[in-house]
Amino acid sequence: MxxxxxxxxxxxxxAVAYAAAAVAQERLAARSSGAGTxxxxxxxxxxxxxxxxxSAALLHVAALKYGTLTLVQPLGALTLVAAVPLGARxxxxxxxxxEWRGTALTFIGLAALLVTASxxxxxxxxxxxxxxxxxxxxxxxxxxxxxGARPGLRHAxxxxxxxxxxxxxxxxxxxxxxxxxGPLLSAQVIVVALLVAVFAAGGLLLSQTAYQGGLGAPxxxxxxxxxxxxxxxxxxxxxxxxxxxxxxxxxxxAGASVAGRGVVTLSRSAPQPAAxxxxxxxxxxxxx
Numbered sequence: 063m064x065x066x067x068x069x070x071x072x073x074x075x076x077a078v079a080y081a082a083a084a085v086a087q088e089r090l091a092a093r094s095s096g097a098g099t100x101x102x103x104x105x106x107x108x109x110x111x112x113x114x115x116x117s118a119a120l121l122h123v124a125a126l127k128y129g130t131l132t133l134v135q136p137l138g139a140l141t142l143v144a145a146v147p148l149g150a151r152x153x154x155x156x157x158x159x160x161e162w163r164g165t166a167l168t169f170i171g172l173a174a175l176l177v178t179a180s181x182x183x184x185x186x187x188x189x190x191x192x193x194x195x196x197x198x199x200x201x202x203x204x205x206x207x208x209x210g211a212r213p214g215l216r217h218a219x220x221x222x223x224x225x226x227x228x229x230x231x232x233x234x235x236x237x238x239x240x241x242x243x244g245p246l247l248s249a250q251v252i253v254v255a256l257l258v259a260v261f262a263a264g265g266l267l268l269s270q271t272a273y274q275g276g277l278g279a280p281x282x283x284x285x286x287x288x289x290x291x292x293x294x295x296x297x298x299x300x301x302x303x304x305x306x307x308x309x310x311x312x313x314x315x316a317g318a319s320v321a322g323r324g325v326v327t328l329s330r331s332a333p334q335p336a337a338x339x340x341x342x343x344x345x346x347x348x349x350x
Contacts, residue, residue, distance in 0.1 A: 065183040069129025070176070072121050073137035079118030081144035084281055086111040087273050115266060126184070126233040127240065131296030132304065133179040135229060135289035136172060139321055142285050142328050143168050164327030171321025178304045178314040186300045187234040190250045196295060197257045200227045208268060218272035218280035222287025224265035229288070230295040231258045282329035286322060 090108055125134045143165050150157045188196065200223055207220040235255050238248065272280035296302040304310045 065128040066133065066180045069125045069127075069134055070137065072125035072128070073134050074140060076118045076121035076125060077138060077140035078144045079114050079121065080138070080141040081148055083111045083114035083118060084141065084145060084269075084273070085148050086114060087270055090270075112266075119262065122229065123232055123236055126229060127236045128183050130179065130181055130184050130302045131230055131233060131292045131300065132302050133176065133181070135226065135292040135296075136175045136179070136318070136321065138288050139168055139172060139285050139325055142281055142325055145281065146328055161328060164324045167324030167327060168321050169324075171317045171319070171324055174313050174317025175321065178306055178310040178317070180305060181303070184233060184237055184300070184302075187238045187250075188231070188254070188295075188299060190253060192299055193231060193234060193250075193254045193257060196227060196230070196299070197261070200224065200261070200291070204264065204268075208271075213271045213274040213280075215272070215279060215283050217268050218283035219287050221265045221268035221272055221280075222284040223291045224261045224268060225284070226288040226291030227295070228258050228261035228265060229292050230300075231261065233300075278329040282325050285325055 090111065122134070125137075146157055146161050146165060150161075204220040204224055207216045207223075209216075231254050235251055235258060238254075239251050269280070269284055272284070293302075304314050306313065
């Protein structure tokens, strides 16, 4: 089977799993605002969200084996698309025309990106010094964004950057570990795998904080920041290129703009819950 097609299919399943995890995290955050990390660890719902995230991550890792970062990461926008029907079902309502419009814009934009980002399976990896430099730079940026305990879009941006960098590092581990020309557990693979664990865990905790203010806007920011960070690494350090030359670059920019518009539309489309609906928030998704 064509590697690009395999990467797309795996990314679709991953997006659905991530959407379900995001919904579970938001519902947990809504009813446990201010709860400490230890209390969350004792909550079965939190572990359910962890299982969903882990399943999505495994599918994502497999997709990164067959597709480039510029192909796989933008498909993460489908997480928000999948969250729309899930949110509507939890809220007991139909998908609105505005949500359908946002979904259509997202699909159209992603289609344009897929045309330009499609290419051979990845074979280049970050060197150990490059991986450490990327990790250090990202850690500084995340630290600056996540200062302060009050949840907000800064935490969502930091979460997106952490997840995007974790994906770039994961691709290095996956490609390097499956390259039969070297040892399976080289120093490069071990160190980068540890960095992946740190950034993946950090992204999860940052998103949990961000979702305390509602799912819609934070999820949109995470969805947009993630591919931005990963694509920057792929294009600048891994030699990835967009297809079609200058025309391909213009098409990719147009597609990214349309998909971004669709994501923002989806994040703002659903009605907000009433301010006194404390009991209702445990049964529905709060969108902002």
